[in-house]
Amino acid sequence: MVRFYLLAIVLCFIHHGNSKEDCFPSEWLKSVSMSVKISKAGFHRDLQYRVQWSKTDHDVQVLLVQKLPSGVYMDEYQLETLRRDTGLEVLLDSKVDLEAPEYLSSGFTALVFLSGKHEAVVPVHGRYHRPSDSSKRVKVDIESPRLLLRSDQCTETLSPGLRRVVVDAPCTFSNHSICSWMEILDLEDNAGVSLEIPVGDSSMIITVCVGTVLTTVLSCVYLLRNIWKHGSF
Amino acid sequence: MDARLCVLLSAALLVRLALLCFGVYQDQNLQLKYTDVDYHVFTDASRFIIQGRSPYDRSTFRYTPLLALVLAPGVLLSSVCGKLLFVGCDLLSALLLFQLLVLRGSARSSATLLCGLWLFNPLTVAVSTRGNAESLLAVLVLSTLLCLESRRRTSAALLFGLAVHMKIYPVTYALPVALSLSGAPSRGRGLVQNLLRCVSGDLLLFAAVSGAVFFGLNLTFYCMYGWDFLQESYLYHLTRRDIRHNFSPYFYLLYVTAEHRWSGVLALVCFLPQMLLLSLASLAFRSDLPFCCFIHTAVFVSFNKVCTSQYFLWYLCLLPLVLPRLTLSWRRGLGLLLLWFVGQALWLSPAYYLEFEGWNTFTLIWIAGLLFLLINSLILGQIISHYRPAEAQLKKTD
Numbered sequence: 369m370v371r372f373y374l375l376a377i378v379l380c381f382i383h384h385g386n387s388k389e390d391c392f393p394s395e396w397l398k399s400v401s402m403s404v405k406i407s408k409a410g411f412h413r414d415l416q417y418r419v420q421w422s423k424t425d426h427d428v429q430v431l432l433v434q435k436l437p438s439g440v441y442m443d444e445y446q447l448e449t450l451r452r453d454t455g456l457e458v459l460l461d462s463k464v465d466l467e468a469p470e471y472l473s474s475g476f477t478a479l480v481f482l483s484g485k486h487e488a489v490v491p492v493h494g495r496y497h498r499p500s501d502s503s504k505r506v507k508v509d510i511e512s513p514r515l516l517l518r519s520d521q522c523t524e525t526l527s528p529g530l531r532r533v534v535v536d537a538p539c540t541f542s543n544h545s546i547c548s549w550m551e552i553l554d555l556e557d558n559a560g561v562s563l564e565i566p567v568g569d570s571s572m573i574i575t576v577c578v579g580t581v582l583t584t585v586l587s588c589v590y591l592l593r594n595i596w597k598h599g600s601f
Numbered sequence: 602m603d604a605r606l607c608v609l610l611s612a613a614l615l616v617r618l619a620l621l622c623f624g625v626y627q628d629q630n631l632q633l634k635y636t637d638v639d640y641h642v643f644t645d646a647s648r649f650i651i652q653g654r655s656p657y658d659r660s661t662f663r664y665t666p667l668l669a670l671v672l673a674p675g676v677l678l679s680s681v682c683g684k685l686l687f688v689g690c691d692l693l694s695a696l697l698l699f700q701l702l703v704l705r706g707s708a709r710s711s712a713t714l715l716c717g718l719w720l721f722n723p724l725t726v727a728v729s730t731r732g733n734a735e736s737l738l739a740v741l742v743l744s745t746l747l748c749l750e751s752r753r754r755t756s757a758a759l760l761f762g763l764a765v766h767m768k769i770y771p772v773t774y775a776l777p778v779a780l781s782l783s784g785a786p787s788r789g790r791g792l793v794q795n796l797l798r799c800v801s802g803d804l805l806l807f808a809a810v811s812g813a814v815f816f817g818l819n820l821t822f823y824c825m826y827g828w829d830f831l832q833e834s835y836l837y838h839l840t841r842r843d844i845r846h847n848f849s850p851y852f853y854l855l856y857v858t859a860e861h862r863w864s865g866v867l868a869l870v871c872f873l874p875q876m877l878l879l880s881l882a883s884l885a886f887r888s889d890l891p892f893c894c895f896i897h898t899a900v901f902v903s904f905n906k907v908c909t910s911q912y913f914l915w916y917l918c919l920l921p922l923v924l925p926r927l928t929l930s931w932r933r934g935l936g937l938l939l940l941w942f943v944g945q946a947l948w949l950s951p952a953y954y955l956e957f958e959g960w961n962t963f964t965l966i967w968i969a970g971l972l973f974l975l976i977n978s979l980i981l982g983q984i985i986s987h988y989r990p991a992e993a994q995l996k997k998t999d
Contacts (some may be wrong), residue, residue: 374975375750380839400603406801408954408957409957409958410956410958410959411956411957411959412956412957429623436791443641445638445641447646463660465660466660466661467661467845469841469844469859471860481793485710493706495986496844496845498859498860498923499856499857504961505602505615505959505961540914555870564959564960565959566955566959566960566962567961567963567965568853568856568857568963569963569964570857572857572859573857573858576853576854576923576967577854577867579882579967579971580851580853580854580967580971582849583850583872583971583974584850584851584874584904585874585978586905586975587874587904587974587978588874588877588904590979590982591878591900591981591982591985592851592877592881593877594981594985594986595878595881595882595885595985596881596885596987597819597986598885598985598986599881599882599884599885599886599985600885600886600888600990601883
């Protein structure tokens with residue numbers, strides 16, 4: 369009986385010892401922080417992500433899962449050019465229409481791979497929104513991204529715990545096979561960002577119709593008169 | 602060939618080559634790229650064709666597969682090959698302009714000067730060195746006109762069919778070309794007899810050859826790429842209702858009425874001024890085809906539902922043909938040119954603040970668009986009222 373208890377205690381120690389060699393120990397996770405900022409103005413913005421963590425003896429792969437509303441879009445071709453020029457790795461989960469207005473588009477998700485880097489700047493563009501008769505601008509909210517961590521060197525099975533869950537996501541930008549990632553929950557400063565897009569004034573609809581039609585009729589009549597006077601029939 | 606023309610063409614080539622080199626440098630080192638997005642669209646589509654895929658896999662590729670095929674060497678050799686082709690088309694357009702001008706009676710020295718206006722126009726230089734394909738179409742339109750002026754009707758028909766296949770807008774030239782090829786109506790005869798005279802052998806041949814080229818190419822590409830080809834190459838342009846800001850006077854109207862019941866009716870109403878003006882201009886100026894085509898294109902672009910600065914090249918390539926017979930004084934001509942630039946500047950400023958600073962300048966952009974239409978109409982009206990066709994000039998010298 370005593371031997372059984374001794375064995376149990378030894379196994380317990382071994383188990384705790386193993387969890388101390390956990391890839392992402394809880395103490396280290398407290399050092400992980402993420403901030404999202406939006407810069408520039410107008411329809412073309414930059415989402416600036418910065419993820420900090422304290423030194424650790426293995427590599428840290430970071431994946432930001434950013435859900436984006438229908439009010440904005442990312443240009444996959446621009447992202448491809450940026451990948452060639454600066455090494456930015458962003459994967460979009462669906463084909464994004466570059467020209468449709470907001471009310472004919474849907475949201476999508478962008479996967480931002482930070483391979484060892486601590487920051488990334490991702491360009492995002494505003495879509496045209498429905499004209500409004502009450503406000504000059506419309507606010508588009510972009511929620512904070514989900515932060516996922518993984519390590520190539522440390523291949524211990526990830527275990528969930530307080531403030532963290534295990535999720536599946538593509539391993540790297542180029543390798544689309546699924547790996548297990550650790551999602552860190554309850555991060556500080558995760559209020560998200562927002563941008564304001566100017567919208568047309570729908571209360572002016574009659575003015576715009578009348579003004580446009582009058583001007584085009586005036587121009588048309590002027591030209592017709594000139595053509596009639598100076599043309600040879 | 603004229604020595605002065607050679608010098609002019611060489612200088613134009615040097616300027617363009619210098620800009621191409623600068624463009625390569627800027628693309629590699631600065632954030633703001635020199636090359637236009639369209640060029641990347643073309644080269645991506647070319648790459649897809651070489652890989653055996655459809656060029657329409659590239660989103661926003663709204664052109665004929667011929668364009669992607671023509672640019673295929675660029676994908677295999679160097680990325681700058683396509684731009685070199687467009688630069689070559691610029692120079693070829695200048696040569697065609699020179700020949701047309703001389704054929705229409707200009708002295709070689711003034712023809713060279715007028716070609717210089719095309720070659721050193723900043724818009725022309727920028728558009729082809731940035732990788733837009735407008736100069737390709739300028740070559741096709743100018744060569745069609747040259748063939749018609751020198752009575753090579755079959756070649757003209759071939760080139761016309763090809764031009765319409767590449768971009769839809771030259772189809773508006775069909776009416777003045779048809780009227781110029783048909784027999785001249787005689788005052789003594791009745792309407793029906795005149796209409797029958799219209800359908801001359803020349804006209805039928807022209808229609809048959811250009812129709813065969815156009816429909817032949819379309820059928821081939823439809824068989825290869827299916828509905829995508831028709832949708833992206835033609836239907837998109839015909840039904841396009843871009844609500845994003847552009848020079849068109851209809852932009853804001855289309856934006857605020859985008860989801861209204863009667864937006865379809867409005868879109869149709871917008872066609873009416875174009876139709877009326879194009880029909881009357883075709884009748885009035887059918888004897889002077891280059892002038893007629895110039896008026897056609899200028900009206901088409903100014904009253905179109907979408908207008909970007911590349912469209913200006915469509916009529917600017919025909920302007921040198923109109924200038925010799927214009928009796929505008931230098932002061933008035935320069936004044937009108939300045940007015941045209943002021944009109945663009947008045948639109949570009951609020952547009953910049955809207956897109957890059959987020960200011961709500963929609964109303965200003967709308968008013969600037971309407972003002973630009975009025976300016977364009979004034980300039981066109983002045984050109985029409987100060988144009989002296991060849992017969993009038995001959996009468997003056999008699």
